[in-house]
Amino acid sequence: MKFKRILAAGVSVAALLGMAACGGGGSSADDNTIVFWHNATSGDGRQYWEDFAAEFEEENPGVTVQIESIQNEDFEGKLTTAMQDLSSGPDVFMALGGQKDRDMIAAGQMMDLTDKITEENKEKLGSSLDSATYDGKIYGMPTTVQPGGIWYSKDLFAQAGVTEVPTTWDELMDACQKLKDAGIDPIAVGAKDAWPAAHWYYWLSLRICSPEAYNEGMANKDFSDPCWTAAGEKLQELNDANYFNNGYLTTTAQQGASSSAGLLANHKAAMELMGTWEPGVLKDLTPDQQPMADLGFFAFPSVEGGEGEEGTLMGAATGFAVNPEAPEAAIKFINKMVDKKWQDKYATAFSTIPATTEAQADVTDENLTMLVTALNESDGMQLWMDTSLGANVGNALNTAVVNLLSGSGTPEDIVKAISDAAAKG
Numbered sequence: 001m002k003f004k005r006i007l008a009a010g011v012s013v014a015a016l017l018g019m020a021a022c023g024g025g026g027s028s029a030d031d032n033t034i035v036f037w038h039n040a041t042s043g044d045g046r047q048y049w050e051d052f053a054a055e056f057e058e059e060n061p062g063v064t065v066q067i068e069s070i071q072n073e074d075f076e077g078k079l080t081t082a083m084q085d086l087s088s089g090p091d092v093f094m095a096l097g098g099q100k101d102r103d104m105i106a107a108g109q110m111m112d113l114t115d116k117i118t119e120e121n122k123e124k125l126g127s128s129l130d131s132a133t134y135d136g137k138i139y140g141m142p143t144t145v146q147p148g149g150i151w152y153s154k155d156l157f158a159q160a161g162v163t164e165v166p167t168t169w170d171e172l173m174d175a176c177q178k179l180k181d182a183g184i185d186p187i188a189v190g191a192k193d194a195w196p197a198a199h200w201y202y203w204l205s206l207r208i209c210s211p212e213a214y215n216e217g218m219a220n221k222d223f224s225d226p227c228w229t230a231a232g233e234k235l236q237e238l239n240d241a242n243y244f245n246n247g248y249l250t251t252t253a254q255q256g257a258s259s260s261a262g263l264l265a266n267h268k269a270a271m272e273l274m275g276t277w278e279p280g281v282l283k284d285l286t287p288d289q290q291p292m293a294d295l296g297f298f299a300f301p302s303v304e305g306g307e308g309e310e311g312t313l314m315g316a317a318t319g320f321a322v323n324p325e326a327p328e329a330a331i332k333f334i335n336k337m338v339d340k341k342w343q344d345k346y347a348t349a350f351s352t353i354p355a356t357t358e359a360q361a362d363v364t365d366e367n368l369t370m371l372v373t374a375l376n377e378s379d380g381m382q383l384w385m386d387t388s389l390g391a392n393v394g395n396a397l398n399t400a401v402v403n404l405l406s407g408s409g410t411p412e413d414i415v416k417a418i419s420d421a422a423a424k425g
Contacts, residue, residue, distance in 0.1 A: 092320055157179075207306045213307075221389070297371065395421075400413055
C-alpha cells in the first residue's frame with residue numbers, strides 16, 4: 001500500500017511496516033534513560049528494535065532504553081500531544097515528515113542534529129539526509145529511503161517494439177504511442193484514489209521546476225513560478241493523448257485485478273507510476289500470486305527544457321528525531337542506527353532499502369536493486385509532494401489534478417487550489 005502518510009515519510013513509511021504496543025512514558029530526567037517511540041508493533045520490525053536496544057544497553061553500561069511501540073494510526077496524535085511539553089515527550093521518536101516536521105521544528109520540538117551526527121555517518125548516508133534536512137539543517141536520522149518511479153511490463157514493451165526504456169518525456173510519449181498502436185493500454189492509473197493520478201503532477205513539477213522554485217513551493221507554499229502551471233500543461237498533454245487505461249477516473253489503485261496495479265500485474269496495461277511497494281502489491285494480484293516475472297523499473301524521465309535537477313527522485317523515507325531535552329545518550333543511540341550491521345538487519349526486518357550506501361550494496365532482492373541503482377544514479381530524493389505539503393494542501397492538490405483529468409479543471413486551477421489551501425493554513 002502507499003506509504004500514504006509518510007517522513008515526509010515517517011508516517012507514510014510507517015503505514016507499510018505493520019505494528020502492537022508495549023507501554024512506556026515520556027522523556028525521563030534521568031540522563032541514563034532513553035525513552036524511544038516507534039511504530040513497529042509486531043513481527044520482525046518490533047524484534048529488530050528490541051535487539052537494537054539490547055545491544056546499545058550492553059555497549060553503554062548503566063543506560064536503559066525504554067521502548068514504546070505505538071500503533072501507526074495512533075502514533076501522530078499521541079506524539080503531537082506528548083510533545084506539547086517536552087518533558088512528557090519521548091527522547092527519540094519516529095519523525096512524521098514534511099509539513100508536520102516543519103511545524104515541530106518551528107515549535108522547538110526537534111533537536112538540530114547537524115553537528116551531532118558524526119561526519120562518518122553523514123558520508124555513509126549521503127543524499128539520504130535530504131529527507132531530514134530543512135532550511136539547511138538536519139533534524140533526523142534516516143533509516144530507510146524508498147524512491148518511486150515507473151514500473152513496466154518488459155513483455156508488453158517488447159510486444160509493442162519498445163526496445164529501450166524512456167529517459168526523456170518525448171521518448172515516453174513515443175513509447176506510449178507504440179503501445180497504443182499495438183492495442184495495449186500504455187499507462188494504468190487509479191485516479192479514483194486521487195493520489196496515483198497526482199503522482200504524475202508531482203513528478204512533472206520536480207522535472208520542470210528549478211530546485212529553487214520547487215523548494216520555495218514545498219517550504220513556503222509559494223507557487224507563483226510558471227513551472228507549476230507548466231507541469232499541469234504537460235499532464236494535460238498526456239491525458240489528451242488518451243494514454244491512460246480505459247475508465248481510469250473510476251479505477252482504484254490497488255484493490256483487485258481491475259485496479260491499476262491489477263492491470264499491470266495481469267498485462268492489461270504496460271506501465272504504472274508508483275512507489276517501492278509496487279512489486280509486493282503486484283505479486284498479490286498476479287494470476288498465481290507469484291512475483292511478476294517480467295517486471296522492470298525506470299526512473300521518471302527528464303522533460304525537455306525543464307530546470308529540475310537531473311535524475312532527482314521522489315519517494316518516502318523513515319527517520320528518527322530527537323527531543324531537544326533528551327540526554328546525551330540519545331545522540332549515541334541515533335548514530336548507532338546507521339551502523340552497517342544494523343542497517344543490513346533493518347533492510348531485512350522491514351523488507352526495504354537501507355539509508356546508507358554501504359548497506360544498499362548488500363541488497364539482493366531484484367526489485368529493490370533496481371531502485372537502489374536509480375537512487376545511486378540520482379542527485380537526491382524529495383518526499384512525496386502531498387506529504388511534504390501537509391494534509392490540507394496535499395489533498396487540495398490531489399483533488400485538483402483529478403479535476404484536470406476529468407475535464408473540470410485546468411492547469412491554472414491546480415495552482416489556484418494549492419495556493420488557496422496554503423493561504424487558509
